[in-house]
Amino acid sequence: DTAVSQTPKYLVTQMGNDKSIKCEQNLGHDTMYWYKQDSKKFLKIMFSYNNKELIINETVPNRFSPKSPDKAHLNLHINSLELGDSAVYFCASSPPARGGYTFGSGTRLTVV
Amino acid sequence: GEDVEQSLFLSVREGDSSVINCTYTDSSSTYLYWYKQEPGAGLQLLTYIFSNMDMKQDQRLTVLLNKKDKHLSLRIADTQTGDSAIYFCAEPFRGGNTPLVFGKGTRLSVIA
Numbered sequence: 001d002t003a004v005s006q007t008p009k010y011l012v013t014q015m016g017n018d019k020s021i022k023c024e025q026n027l028g029h030d031t032m033y034w035y036k037q038d039s040k041k042f043l044k045i046m047f048s049y050n051n052k053e054l055i056i057n058e059t060v061p062n063r064f065s066p067k068s069p070d071k072a073h074l075n076l077h078i079n080s081l082e083l084g085d086s087a088v089y090f091c092a093s094s095p096p097a098r099g100g101y102t103f104g105s106g107t108r109l110t111v112v
Numbered sequence: 113g114e115d116v117e118q119s120l121f122l123s124v125r126e127g128d129s130s131v132i133n134c135t136y137t138d139s140s141s142t143y144l145y146w147y148k149q150e151p152g153a154g155l156q157l158l159t160y161i162f163s164n165m166d167m168k169q170d171q172r173l174t175v176l177l178n179k180k181d182k183h184l185s186l187r188i189a190d191t192q193t194g195d196s197a198i199y200f201c202a203e204p205f206r207g208g209n210t211p212l213v214f215g216k217g218t219r220l221s222v223i224a
Contacts, residue, residue: 004154033211041149041198043214045205055211090154100145101212103154 003027006091006104013081014112020067021076021107023091030096032074034066037088037106046089049074081111116201116215123221130188132218134201139182145202145212146175146186155200158186188220196222 004025013019025032031050037043047066048055054066063079078085088108092101117135124130136144142163147155161168161175161184168175174187188195201215 035214041217041219043155043200043217045211045213048211092155100157100160101147101155103156105154 004091004093004102004104006089006107008107009105010108010110012110012112015081015083017081018077018079019081019109020078021089021091021109023074023076023104024072025091025093025102026072027093027095027102029093029102030071031094032068033092033094033101034074034076035090035092037090039087043090046076047074078109083111085109086111116203116213118199118201118215118218120216121219121221123223124191126191126193126222126224128191130186130191130195130220130222132186132188132199132201132220134184134186134215136182136184136201136203138203138205139179141203143204144175144177144184146173146184147200147202147214149198149200149217151197158199191220191222193222193224196220 007022033048034046035043036046045057046060049066065077067075088106090106091104094101143160145160146158148158149155159170159173161177172189176185198217198219200217202212204210205213
């Protein structure tokens, strides 16, 4: 069973569209995250969320919004997609304390 | 600042040892991490070290921590072609259980 699963794996869409990426974890972890990995493989935290607190990286445009229907899910919604949003987006989760993350396999978003 | 610095490339011959270096910024970090990313995959936690330790060994992996210099290294003994990947150093931003900040990753190439 996949511990952290993301869908879709690939997403190609036109500029200006709105899209969502789904993430689910079956590890019982308290905190979930979204990271963006650019073409140079640099990873940047976008959001971290548990049932108490949403931490937002202030550099993330407000076109991006996390939505968590329950503890096991943290979806990423993106409005008005731009070319620069093309990247691989990774979802991750972690238990309390030590914080060893489990990552999903990524969603490659291409905006054309 | 939140920068975690790593050299971007390392090339070694099969059977040799690989040493990947990292400098971090937050002296209050309780744990420091090494992650591995294979092509087309998510990040996999390789190992971690608690900040009150100088060294941790796990089979072919040895982690060294120099808190005074804020320097972390990962040594892979008897490097194999399957070790070719990108290796990321990570620390919690501002310490505690905050989102991990990743270095830019070191691409390890193993030559047969």
